[in-house]
Amino acid sequence: MDQLGTLLPLSSQTPTPALNPIKPPHPTLSNPKISTTVWTNSYPPTPLRLATLLALLLISVWANYEASKGFNLSILDAPTHTLAGRRFNLLFVSNGRAADMALKSSRFIEHILYPLEEAFPQKPVRHVTIRLSDNNIMNDVIVSRCNSRAAAAIGEYLIEISPSVMAQKDVITAAFASALHRGMGYVWLWDGHATMPQPILDAMVQYLSVQYKLAYKDYESTYLTSTLADLIQLCEEKSSGFIARLNNAVREKWDEHTLTDAFSSPSEMMCLSRIISVSEDGFLADNAGLDLSWELNQAM
Template sequence: MEDPHLFRPLLAPTATTSSSSADAAGTACADENDADYHSINHLSSNTSITFRLLAVIVLGVISIWANHEASKGFDITIINEAKDSPAGRRFELFYISNDKATRILLNTSSFAENILYPNTNFSLDSKKQVQHVTLRLTTNTTQRILVAVDTTNESNDDFVISLSSSVMSDTNIANANHAIVSALQRGMARIWLWDGQSRAPPSLIQGLVEYISMLAGFGDAKNYVGGELPEFGHICWDSKDAGVTARFLEFCEVNHKGFIQRLNQGMRQRWDNRTVDDALGMEAKYLCDSYKMLS
């Protein structure tokens, strides 16, 4: 009788064990791969969501910044009516070809705007709107009036600054540059000032323009402090000399902080004899008397 053990595979148990181990290992590997797959998918999904959120945030910030910048800016047009003259050719070379005139307009505008409309104190509806500024270098060579400002529409947000070509008469470019920046600072100051719907006294508006220019380092304000001041009338801001008025306005600002901003806001929709008094919080004549008595 044959021994049944002779027909048993010698490696069967091991093979079975190996097969079982292999199956277990395969199952474990599959589970591990599946776990890795889900982990990778989860990570990829999280990364995608994070990226999209960051993209939305960045786009939002850019949009807010763009709107903020747009709210501060205005369109600029440069016209060189004196282009066939030596002054006009120098203006083209030094101020138009390299956009320097545009940069000067923006810088002088920002300076005047920040004095008259501190960001923390004034809302958008109380701020004068400036949509477009045209700078014209005119053929007018009159030395008496270097810069003039006019509006071109009823909404009073489109302005023309006429700059006399005489500012380029000095061949020394440094001197010419000083004259141009000084003139444009006055022009932009006039643009940002309210004027009581054109009813405010010209002497006061000119004094305010000179005051802002003085702060920018371009003012020609004379210091007539002490003694009798024949240039003044009884209210101290009706002088024909804008520099004299500017010094009095400076005196008012020093003694009543925020006076210049309040006065500008007071002229937004009206003008009457109490506008200056209201901005000071007292009758201007008393401060005028104090100013005259200073030594």
């Protein structure tokens, strides 16, 4: 049975037993930026004293709420009877490297998908567990959501890394970083409660990986996924925030009417239409990027 490896905070470079959120806590009452004043028995008047205490209480509640945001991260030790397991534990668990990579990927992905909290409600993620899979996995990583209906289980995800990643020798770190980053992409992307077309979801994950500029790019990727990722990148270049709006539009369900309402400009509608068409009819993938680029230039 796998044992708990590390539970790490956001900025830690070495494993600690603490369970801390990704985002650093906001100022609390102990923060020197928030000053307090000691009053004498006569000053200030009682109403002002009560107002001061109430204000400090509200600040404390707000700070605790903000500090509670983020998610817990667990790294599980792999069984040591295999070479892959021993490499995983030595290179990524014992030194906190896996946790550091996961947190950096998470910050990068959140910045792209959720640029404004008010306009782009963030997907609830409360606990992510990372482990080495027992068997080899296509595309090196698989992400599963907890199926329990209990409220406590909402936002819990398991990222499993394929043992084949541990066999990459000279590029093992880059291969692991690539697989883990794609895993975090699946964690943070809305999927319309599993109604989103898988090719488009895969393409969005690939787009996030390309933007992260990972050195390792040798994982298996279908021609359709690569073409769709290129289309998404083209649409993002023409209209900044396109992928964030696309992600936000499928929070509840993949519905073309909802998607249409999420985009206002003709160029964005053209992008969305082409992405959907290519995802449904793979044979349209040939020259899809060139065709869309020409159409967008004509429309502008």
